[in-house]
Amino acid sequence: MNAPSTDLVARRDNPIDKLKNNLASRADEFRMVLPSHINVDKFPRTIATAAMSNPDLLTCDRRSLLLASMKLAQDGLLSDGREAALVPFKRCFKDGSEGKSVWEVQPLPMAWIIAMKATAVLP
Numbered sequence: 743m744n745a746p747s748t749d750l751v752a753r754r755d756n757p758i759d760k761l762k763n764n765l766a767s768r769a770d771e772f773r774m775v776l777p778s779h780i781n782v783d784k785f786p787r788t789i790a791t792a793a794m795s796n797p798d799l800l801t802c803d804r805r806s807l808l809l810a811s812m813k814l815a816q817d818g819l820l821s822d823g824r825e826a827a828l829v830p831f832k833r834c835f836k837d838g839s840e841g842k843s844v845w846e847v848q849p850l851p852m853a854w855i856i857a858m859k860a861t862a863v864l865p
Contacts, residue, residue, distance in 0.1 A: 757800040762790050764808060772811075777818040785815060789828070792821045798830045799847060806846035813849045826851045 765772075765786035773782045789811050793799045799807060810828055811821070819826040827850045834843045 757797075758790060758794060761793055761800065761807075762786065764804065765789060765811070768808065768812075772815050775812065775816045780815075780818060780820065785820065788820045788822050792823070792828050795823075796828070796830070798845070799828055802830045802845040802847045806848075810847040810849040814851075817849075817851065819849075819851055821849070824852065 769782060769786070772785055776782060776785060793807075807828065814821055814826050814828075817826075821828045829848050829850045830845050831848055832843050833846050834841060836842070
């Protein structure tokens, strides 16, 4: 009788909403590693924005996306395309006699931010 509305079902199946839920469930983990100058609410939003601007991230292995996000959090970098980026790449491996591949996400700090942190200009 009370079937869920199609909007609710579509929203539940939306990959961006799934990602946001994954990130929200790990908010405490991000809070433990994020430096004080990065807001815990802002960090997941930048990851979701990166995924919206590069939908290939949503087709990558979800575990690698979350691990790459955690690495950026530990380094105190936002995935906003200025400080760092989340980049999909194809990892090939051999499974028995067959060659297989999987798309994973790698964190990529921008060169200028590394140089700035090395000279202690940034927090």
